[in-house]
Amino acid sequence: MSTKLKIMVLDDEPIVCKRLQPALEKLGYEVETFTQSLEALHEIQEKTYDIIITDLKMKGIDGMRFLQEAKKQHPATEVIVITGFATLETAKESFQKGVFDFIAKPFKLSEIQEVVTRATAKIQGAKA
Amino acid sequence: MAYLLTSLKRLLERIRRSKPEAASFPGIFEQFQTLLQDHQQVMELIADLGEKSGGEYIFDRTYLIDTIKIMHTVLLRMVNSLNHIASNRYLELYTTLDRIFQPLEAELRGRLLLSDEMALVVDLQDLPLDHPELTGGKANALGRVLQSLKLPAPPGFVITTRAYRRFLESNQLEERIHAWLESWASGKLDIGQTSRQIQYSILAGLVSREVAGEIRRRTAKEGVYWAVRSSAYGEDGELSFAGLHETRLHVPPTKIISAYKEVLASLFSPGALSYRQKMGLLGEEAAMAVLCQETIVSRAAGVIQTLDLSCPGANHLVIYSSFGWGRSVAEGRATVDRFVLEKDHSNHILVREIAAKRFMVGPKPGGGEEEVPVPQEEQRHPSLSDEAIKTLVKWALHLERYFKRPQEIEWAQDESGALWLLQSRFMNISKTAMPPQEDIALVASRYQVILRDQGAVAHAGVGSGPVYQVDSEAKLSRFPEGAVLVIKYTAPWLTPVVPKAAAIIAERGSAAGHLATIAREFRVPTLVGVEGACERLPAGIKITVDTKQRMVYAGRVKELLHYELVKTPAFEETHEFRQLRRLLKRIAPLHIIDPQAVDFTPQGCESVHDVVRFIHEKAVNEVIDLPRLLKRFKGVKIFSLISDVPLDLKILDLGGGITSPQKGDRVLPEGIQSLPLKALWEGVSAPGVWSTEPVSVDFKGMMSSLTQTRAETPGASAYMGFNLAVISEFYLNLHLRLGYHLNLVDARMHPEPQHNHIYFRFVGGVTDMTRRSRRAQLLANILSKFHFKVDVKGDLVVARVLHLPQEEMQARLIVLGRLIGFTRQLDIQLKSDADIPQFMESFFQPDSQTRETPLA
Numbered sequence: 001m002s003t004k005l006k007i008m009v010l011d012d013e014p015i016v017c018k019r020l021q022p023a024l025e026k027l028g029y030e031v032e033t034f035t036q037s038l039e040a041l042h043e044i045q046e047k048t049y050d051i052i053i054t055d056l057k058m059k060g061i062d063g064m065r066f067l068q069e070a071k072k073q074h075p076a077t078e079v080i081v082i083t084g085f086a087t088l089e090t091a092k093e094s095f096q097k098g099v100f101d102f103i104a105k106p107f108k109l110s111e112i113q114e115v116v117t118r119a120t121a122k123i124q125g126a127k128a
Numbered sequence: 129m130a131y132l133l134t135s136l137k138r139l140l141e142r143i144r145r146s147k148p149e150a151a152s153f154p155g156i157f158e159q160f161q162t163l164l165q166d167h168q169q170v171m172e173l174i175a176d177l178g179e180k181s182g183g184e185y186i187f188d189r190t191y192l193i194d195t196i197k198i199m200h201t202v203l204l205r206m207v208n209s210l211n212h213i214a215s216n217r218y219l220e221l222y223t224t225l226d227r228i229f230q231p232l233e234a235e236l237r238g239r240l241l242l243s244d245e246m247a248l249v250v251d252l253q254d255l256p257l258d259h260p261e262l263t264g265g266k267a268n269a270l271g272r273v274l275q276s277l278k279l280p281a282p283p284g285f286v287i288t289t290r291a292y293r294r295f296l297e298s299n300q301l302e303e304r305i306h307a308w309l310e311s312w313a314s315g316k317l318d319i320g321q322t323s324r325q326i327q328y329s330i331l332a333g334l335v336s337r338e339v340a341g342e343i344r345r346r347t348a349k350e351g352v353y354w355a356v357r358s359s360a361y362g363e364d365g366e367l368s369f370a371g372l373h374e375t376r377l378h379v380p381p382t383k384i385i386s387a388y389k390e391v392l393a394s395l396f397s398p399g400a401l402s403y404r405q406k407m408g409l410l411g412e413e414a415a416m417a418v419l420c421q422e423t424i425v426s427r428a429a430g431v432i433q434t435l436d437l438s439c440p441g442a443n444h445l446v447i448y449s450s451f452g453w454g455r456s457v458a459e460g461r462a463t464v465d466r467f468v469l470e471k472d473h474s475n476h477i478l479v480r481e482i483a484a485k486r487f488m489v490g491p492k493p494g495g496g497e498e499e500v501p502v503p504q505e506e507q508r509h510p511s512l513s514d515e516a517i518k519t520l521v522k523w524a525l526h527l528e529r530y531f532k533r534p535q536e537i538e539w540a541q542d543e544s545g546a547l548w549l550l551q552s553r554f555m556n557i558s559k560t561a562m563p564p565q566e567d568i569a570l571v572a573s574r575y576q577v578i579l580r581d582q583g584a585v586a587h588a589g590v591g592s593g594p595v596y597q598v599d600s601e602a603k604l605s606r607f608p609e610g611a612v613l614v615i616k617y618t619a620p621w622l623t624p625v626v627p628k629a630a631a632i633i634a635e636r637g638s639a640a641g642h643l644a645t646i647a648r649e650f651r652v653p654t655l656v657g658v659e660g661a662c663e664r665l666p667a668g669i670k671i672t673v674d675t676k677q678r679m680v681y682a683g684r685v686k687e688l689l690h691y692e693l694v695k696t697p698a699f700e701e702t703h704e705f706r707q708l709r710r711l712l713k714r715i716a717p718l719h720i721i722d723p724q725a726v727d728f729t730p731q732g733c734e735s736v737h738d739v740v741r742f743i744h745e746k747a748v749n750e751v752i753d754l755p756r757l758l759k760r761f762k763g764v765k766i767f768s769l770i771s772d773v774p775l776d777l778k779i780l781d782l783g784g785g786i787t788s789p790q791k792g793d794r795v796l797p798e799g800i801q802s803l804p805l806k807a808l809w810e811g812v813s814a815p816g817v818w819s820t821e822p823v824s825v826d827f828k829g830m831m832s833s834l835t836q837t838r839a840e841t842p843g844a845s846a847y848m849g850f851n852l853a854v855i856s857e858f859y860l861n862l863h864l865r866l867g868y869h870l871n872l873v874d875a876r877m878h879p880e881p882q883h884n885h886i887y888f889r890f891v892g893g894v895t896d897m898t899r900r901s902r903r904a905q906l907l908a909n910i911l912s913k914f915h916f917k918v919d920v921k922g923d924l925v926v927a928r929v930l931h932l933p934q935e936e937m938q939a940r941l942i943v944l945g946r947l948i949g950f951t952r953q954l955d956i957q958l959k960s961d962a963d964i965p966q967f968m969e970s971f972f973q974p975d976s977q978t979r980e981t982p983l984a
Binding site: 084107 | 185186568677696704
C-alpha cells in the first residue's frame with residue numbers, strides 16, 4: 001500500500017498520539033507519532049510527510065517554530081494545528097505561516113478526521 | 129490554585145464587613161440572573177466532563193486542569209451571589225467549596241493515591257474500580273467482574289499497594305532494597321545474590337498490627353482455605369508478568385500472613401527482576417497488591433482464551449479443561465481436554481479433543497496442594513459438560529466485550545456443578561503471531577453501510593449483534609445477551625439490559641443523559657440522536673455498530689471487530705480517562721435530592737453537583753419568598769395571571785416572558801411568551817383537567833384532613849397563599865401550592881436541546897402518609913412512561929428529564945400541567961393500592977381527558 005498518505009502526529013501529551021494513531025489508520029493513512037519536538041524535527045530532515053498534525057505549546061521547540069521549519073523543508077506538506085483553548089489566538093496567527101487549519105482541544109475524533117479528509121483532497125487535487 | 133485561596137479570603141472579609149440588609153432590588157435581581165446563568169454554566173461543565181468520558185473526544189491533562197479551575201471560579205461566584213441575595217446566611221458554603229475542591233486539585237496533581245483516604249485492605253465487593261494503582265491489575269479486573277458484570281467470583285479481599293508501602297516503611301526496607309538494586313546494576317552483586325538478599329529481608333519483615341488485624345478479621349471463618357495471589361500494579365496490563373509472581377493455593381487462615389509475605393517477596397524473584405530489567409522498568413517503583421480469595425475445591429478447572437493462538441485470524445475461542453485444580457492447565461503440566469468454538473452467535477463446537485488425564489491437582493489435607501492420580505475408568509471422560517461450556521462461552525464473550533481485548537480467563541467448577549470465574553486478563557499476543565491484516569479502511573468499505581455520520585457518540589467502540597428493539601418493559605426481560613439495543617427514547621428503565629447489549633442506538637437522548645452515563649459505566653458502544661433508527665434497523669437483522677466512525681454496517685464486519693480487539697488500545701484503560709472518571713465521582717453524582725431532608729445543608733453536600741443544587745434551591749426560595757420579596761422590593765413589577773383556572777398565580781418576568789400586559793399588572797394567558805410556562809399552562813387549562821367540583825372525601829380521609837394543620841406540610845408557612853412563576857423566554861421556575869401540596873417545576877426550553885431540562889418536585893398532601901405515598905407512586909408511574917427519571921421517597925416525587933428538543937420538552941410540560949390538575953386531590957381518592965391502575969388508565973384515557981396524550 002505505497003499509495004497511502006503519511007501523517008506525522010506531534011504532541012507532548014502521549015494520550016493525544018495514542019488515540020489519534022488508530023483513528024487515522026482506520027481511515028487508511030500511515031501514521032507516525034512523536035512526543036518530543038526535537039525528535040520530530042530530526043525526522044523531517046530525512047522523511048517527507050504529506051500531513052503534519054502538531055500541538056502549539058510544547059516543551060523544547062514549540063509548535064510554531066516546528067511548523068515553520070517543516071514548511072520550509074517541505075512546502076507541500078499540509079500542517080494542521082491542534083491547540084488548547086488558551087492559545088487559540090496564537091493559532092490564528094499560524095494561518096499566516098501557511099497552516100492548513102487548526103482545531104481547539106479537546107476535539108472530537110470526527111472533527112479531526114474531517115479536517116484531514118479536506119487536507120487529503122487538497123493534496124490529491126494538487127497532484128492531479 | 130493559591131490565588132483562588134487568597135481571593136477567597138479577601139472575598140470573605142469583604143462579605144463579613146458588608147451590612148446584611150443592604151441589598152437593593154436591582155442588585156438582587158442582577159445577582160439572581162447571574163446565579164441562574166452560572167448554574168447553567170456549571171451544569172454544562174459537568175455535562176461536558178461526562179461527555180468526554182465517552183471516548184469520542186481527544187482531551188489532555190490541560191483540559192482537566194482548566195475545567196476544574198473554571199468550575200471552582202464559577203462556584204465561588206455562585207456562593208457570592210447567594211450570600212448577596214440571602215444577606216450572608218450561607219457563609220459556610222465557602223468551607224464546603226474548600227472541602228470539595230481540595231481533593232479534586234490533589235487528584236490533578238497526582239497526590240491522592242497514597243493519602244490516608246485510601247484503604248490498606250479492601251473487600252472485592254467494595255473495590256474502588258478506578259484505582260488499579262492501589263489494587264493491581266488482577267484484583268481490579270476481578271472487582272469489575274463482580275461489581276459491574278455481576279459474574280460469580282469467589283469472595284475475597286485485597287491487601288493494597290498502600291499496605292505494601294506501609295510494610296516497606298515500617299521495616300525500613302525501601303532504602304535497603306534500593307541499595308541492593310544499585311549494587312546489582314553496578315555489578316557488585318549478581319542477580320541471584322540480589323534476589324536472595326531482598327527476598328530474605330522481606331520474609332523477615334513484620335506486617336503492621338493494623339494490616340494484620342484487617343486480614344484476620346476477614347479470614348476468621350471456620351474451615352475456609354484461601355488462595356493468595358499476586359496483583360502487582362502493571363501486571364496483566366500492557367506488560368505481562370504472567371507466571372513471574374507467586375500464587376499460594378489452599379492456604380489455612382493461620383498461614384495467610386506468611387503467604388502474603390511470600391507473594392510480596394516474589395516481586396524480587398530472579399525471574400521478575402530480570403524481566404523488569406529487560407523491560408526497562410527497574411528504575412520505576414514496583415508495587416505489589418495481594419489478592420486473597422476463598423478457595424474453590426473444584427472437580428474441574430481450566431482456562432478459556434477468546435482468541436485461538438494457533439489460528440489467530442479465525443473467529444474462534446478455545447477452552448482448556450482438566451479435572452481438579454486449574455494449576456496443571458495454566459502451567460501446561462498435564463494433558464488436558466480442548467474445545468474450540470465459533471465466536472459468532474451459534475457458538476458451535478468445532479473441535480472436541482478429550483485427552484487421557486492421568487493426574488490431577490487437588491487440596492492437600494492441612495493446606496497446600498498435591499498431585500493425585502485420576503482413576504483409570506474416568507481418565508477419558510470429558511471434564512466439562514456441553515451445558516457448562518455454554519455458560520463459560522457466554523461469560524467469555526461478555527468479558528471480551530467489556531475489556532475490549534482478547535481475554536485469558538481462569539475458571540473452576542465446584543463439586544455441586546456451580547461455575548466460578550477465578551480471573552480474567554488480557555491475552556498477550558505478539559505482533560508476529562498475527563497474520564498480516566488487509567487494510568482495514570479498504571475491507572470495511574466492502575460492507576453495506578446502513579447509517580453514516582448520524583447522532584452523537586455517548587460511548588465510543590465497536591459492537592455487533594442482531595437488532596433487538598425495546599418499546600415496553602415486557603420486551604426488556606427477554607433481551608438476548610449480545611444483541612444491539614435499538615430504541616426511541618433513552619428511558620432510565622432500560623438500565624438493566626445495558627450490560628447485556630453489544631451496542632446501543634437511540635433516536636433521542638443526549639451524550640450527557642442518564643442512559644449515556646450507564647452505557648459508559650458498562651463500556652457499551654452507544655449512539656444517541658439517530659433519527660429514524662427504529663425504522664431503518666428492523667428487529668432481527670445482524671449489524672455492526674462502529675460509534676468511533678458513526679457507522680452502522682449490515683452484517684458482521686469481522687475484520688473490523690478483530691482490528692478493534694487486537695490493534696486499538698482501549699481508551700478506557702488510559703491514565704487520563706481513569707483520572708477523569710475519578711474526578712467525575714467527586715463532581716457529578718447528586719446526593720441531596722430532597723430540600724426538606726436533614727442533610728440538605730452545606731455540610732451535606734458531597735459533590736460539585738450537590739453544591740450547585742443547594743445554591744440554586746436556596747436562591748430560588750429567597751426570590752419566591754413573596755411576602756419578604758415584596759417588602760424588600762418595592763416597585764418590582766409582579767404580574768397577576770387572569771384566567772378561568774382558579775389559581776392565584778403571580779409572575780415575575782426576568783425578560784421576554786410576557787407581552788402586552790392587560791390593565792396595569794394583569795396579564796391574560798395569551799400574553800405569556802415564556803415557552804415553558806405557555807406549555808405548562810396549556811396542560812393546566814386543558815378542558816376537563818381542572819375539575820372544580822368538590823371531591824368526595826371518605827371518613828378516614830376527612831378525619832386526616834381535619835387533624836392536619838397547614839404548618840405540618842413542609843415549607844407551608846413561608847409562602848402560604850402565593851403561587852409564583854419566575855420566567856424568561858426559555859425559562860420557568862414555578863412554585864405552586866395547591867391545597868396542601870407543593871409543586872415545583874424548573875424548566876428550560878431552549879432551541880439547543882443540550883440546554884434543556886425539566887425538574888419536577890411534588891410533595892405533601894392532605895391525608896395520611898400511606899395515601900400520600902400511594903399518590904407519589906401513581907405520579908412516578910405516569911412520569912416514567914414519559915421517560916422522566918423518577919425518584920420517590922415517601923410522599924416526595926422528584927422527576928427529571930434532560931436534553932430533549934424543544935417540542936419534546938413542550939409535550940412533557942403539557943403533561944405536567946395536566947398532572948398538576950389531575951393529582952390535586954388524588955390522595956383522598958386513592959383508597960388502596962389497587963386503585964392505582966384505574967387512575968393510571970383514567971389519566972391516559974383520551975375520553976375522560978378530552979385531549980389526547982401526545983406521547984403515551
